[in-house]
Structures are given as structure tokens and as C-alpha cells.
Amino acid sequence: MVTEDYLQQLNGQQRAAVEYVDGPSLVIAGAGSGKTRVLTYKIVHLLRCGYEPWRILALTFTNKAAREMRERIEALVGTEVASRLWMGTFHSIFARILRANADRIGFKSSFTIYDSADSKSLVKTIVKDLVLDEKIYKPSSVISAISTAKNALISPEKYAADREIMRADADARRPRIHEIYRIYRDRCFTAGAMDFDDLLYYTNVLLRDNPDVLRHYQEFFRYVLVDEYQDTNFAQHLIVAKICEEHHQLCVVGDDAQSIYSFRGANIRNILSMRDTYPGMKLFKLERNYRSTQNIINAANSL
Template identity: 55%
Template sequence: MQDHISQLNDAQKEPVLQKEGPMIIIAGAGSGKTRVLTIRIAYLMQQGIDPFNILSLTFTNKAAKEMKKRIGEIVGASEAKNLWMGTFHSVFARLLRVEADKLGYPSNFTIYDSQDSQRLTSAIIKEMGLDKDVYKYKQIFSRISSLKNSLITVRAYYNDADLQEADAMARRPRFGEIYKEYVERCFKAGAMDFDDLLLKTNELINRFPDVLAKYQNRFQYILVDEY
């Protein structure tokens, strides 16, 4: 471990060796931020921190795999495999697999990719007999995705006159009906789309204080790459 730390410069060593308290690293591309994060996690584990208590969020799953491999080379692969590490979406999917029943989903829920979601959106538009040149399924799904990423549920949409007016002005006054039907179809199919992995995790920790407390207690060290 000391060999890895000794290869860092002073600015890099400081965040690696700070065991407690919040920090943020601001540095340019290629300056070793991911390397610092990797060595910091290994250092924490060498200081006796249980890997189960460490959550690391990365920009890509490929980066997470590479980081976990490097950490395993320092502290041992058997220890490194217990880290919760990945993108926001992959980590939240893992969390939702454990807690899905609280939201009425099976633990083996399906995750729709964009093609699945667009096909469903297209089918709903067709079944509702809407003009497909006005209600273009890719644009409609993009609108649904944008709302979900802003944590705007169907209920929140119907409580927001400005959002509804914007769709009316765009000659899509029945967008809300499509959104509602889309969400209901996904739920009945036991499926979440990619955006639901964020939206449903947000719903889970806001609706169930015991779940929030469980993960607050578990993840004593949260490290985010490319924040």
C-alpha cells in the first residue's frame, strides 16, 4: 500500500490519507482523479473499513470494473468483490432488486432499454388512435424520459398547469394520458425503464424512512467519480 501512496504527489496524497469528513477534488483531465479514488478506497479498507460500508459511484461500468480489479490487486480480490461500485443506474438497480417489493415490483423486474420503451410508447399512441405525425413516438418517449429525470411523476405532471399548457401549445394535449398509460403498462409488466432506476430509488428513500436509514447506516463512505 505504501508503494502506491509514495507514487502520488502531495496534492494527490492529501485526499487519499484523509479518512474522515467530506471532500471534493477539482482537477483537470488526466490529472489522476480516478487513480486517487482507487487508492483511497484501498487505503480505507487497509485501515479496517469494511468494504460493505463503502459505496463508489463511477461514470461507466467499465471504469468500475477496472477500479475494482486494481483495488483487488492491492487488498485482495475477495475483499474487493464486496464493494458496491458502479454507475448510478447499476448501483440503484442493485438496490431496487433488494427493495422492489416495497414499491409493488418483483425482485426480478425487467429493465426496459430505450428500444423497449419506444416500442411501448408507439403501441400506446396507436391504440389511442392519435396522429402519429403529431404524437411522434420518439419525441413522446423523450418527453417522458425528461420528466422522469426531473423527478416529475404522472401525478406531479397533472398538478403542474405549465407543463400541461406546454404540451397543449405543442398540439399534444393528450400527452398526460400517454404518460399515465405508459407508467401503468410498465408496472403491470413488472418492468422499469432506465429512467425509473433513478426515479424509483428517489421514491423509495422518500417514502420509506426505514430504507433510507438502512442505507445511510450501511454506506459510511460514499465516493463519487466524475461528479
């Protein structure tokens, strides 16, 4: 049961962002402005408007953020309703989707998820098998190159065919990264395993190559919310765009001055171009700060 006075707990800017459900919306929210509160209460408002909880998809970047949001929602609507929401990190939600459709991309639903240590160990083995110099083909550097490629949805074959990428690798004295990438992909597949980047990569492959699966999730998720949108990479941005392609029922929250995941392929253009991608997108700005004094805010803005 939704608490009756939930909207009374918001300031004017927050309430306007929460109540708008008639199309795509972008909420620009700096640190301390109540963005988590807006996301939480918007989900509560969607439930109040008649949305079924399992048709609401809420994506975050960290388990901590997802846990905090779920706890706040549970306090307002109860554990049973909150547990039926599709709420979690990009990777956890996409892993769930991939397990349900693993056969469509040649995997079993019980596929293993490699952590960073597993990936590093496999790369080291491949470098050794190819008799390459590990001082040049450092596992961390190779993994970073492979990760960047996957987050840009570049397959090993496209990688090898890209002259610019190959030239950059040659200049770095690592001309065989494309070969390591291909072997890495093949060995993961043979082992029935995906790494964290694969969870994004293969979700795009799944939706791209299976129109019926894409249609199912477009119809299943009636409203999508994304936290910290400035930190999305191309792979994440594209999945969200595909799911919302038909109904445009989307709310993204972010701060174009706070992107912290550029080293993981985060593209600030994703949030800056939202209003071009979704014509008519409503913009809301949360300008009241509850965490810092005005002098601190002014100093931060001047930088």
C-alpha cells in the same frame, strides 16, 4: 492485503485528496489529472483505515469506468476484497437495492428492466391505441419528455398538474403527453418492468416512503464516493444526499467545465452547490495534467 507503498505513487495534490477522510470532500479534477487514480487509491486508503469493503459505496456513470476502477483496486488489495465493495454504475447499484426491497414499492424482485427499444415499442403502441399522430407524438420525443420528468422526480399526476409543463406541451402541439406518461407508467407496472430512468425514480420513492429502509442504507454505507459528479441529475443527487444525510462521509470527484449529460437532465448546479449543501466540505484541486502538454492545456483553458 493493502499494498504498503500506495501513497508514494501519488503526487502531493492527489495524496492530500486521498488521505482526507474526516468529512465531505470535493475533488475538482480535469481530464488527465489522475481523478480515477485518486478514487481508486482513496478506496484503498479507506480499507487501510479499517473500513469494511461492503460498507463503501462507489458510483460511476459507465460500466467501463466501474470496470477500470475495480481492476485497479484488485491489483492493490486482491480480488476477494475488491469483490465485496459496492461499486458500479448508478443504475446497476440502484437496481440491486430495488431488487432487495421491491415488495416495498409493489414490484417483485424479479422485475424486468426495459432497454430503449422496449420503451420505444411501448410508447409507439400507446400512441397508436390513443389514435394520435405519430409524426407529432414521435416516440423519441415522448420518451425524452417522460425521461426528463422522471429524472426531476415528477410523477404523471404532478406532470398533469404542472401548468408550465402542460403549456409547453400544448405549444408543441403535444397536449396529451401527460396521458401517454400515465399509461406508460401503468403498463410498465402491470408488466412488472422498469426502464432505466425508473431505477433512479423508484429508488427515490423507496427511500422517501420507507424511513426504515433509508435508515438501513444510511447506516450500512459508511463512506460514499461518486465519479463525474458534474453529470449527476436531480434524482441521482438526491439519493446521494439522502444516504449521506447523517454521516456526511462523502467524496465526489468532478470537473465543472466538463458536464456532458445535460441532455439526460445533468445539472451542473449539483457540483457547484456542494459546499453549500455540505458546510465544511474540503476542496481539493488536481492541477497537474498527465495527458496533455502545457501549451495544449493553456489553449484549452483560454476557451
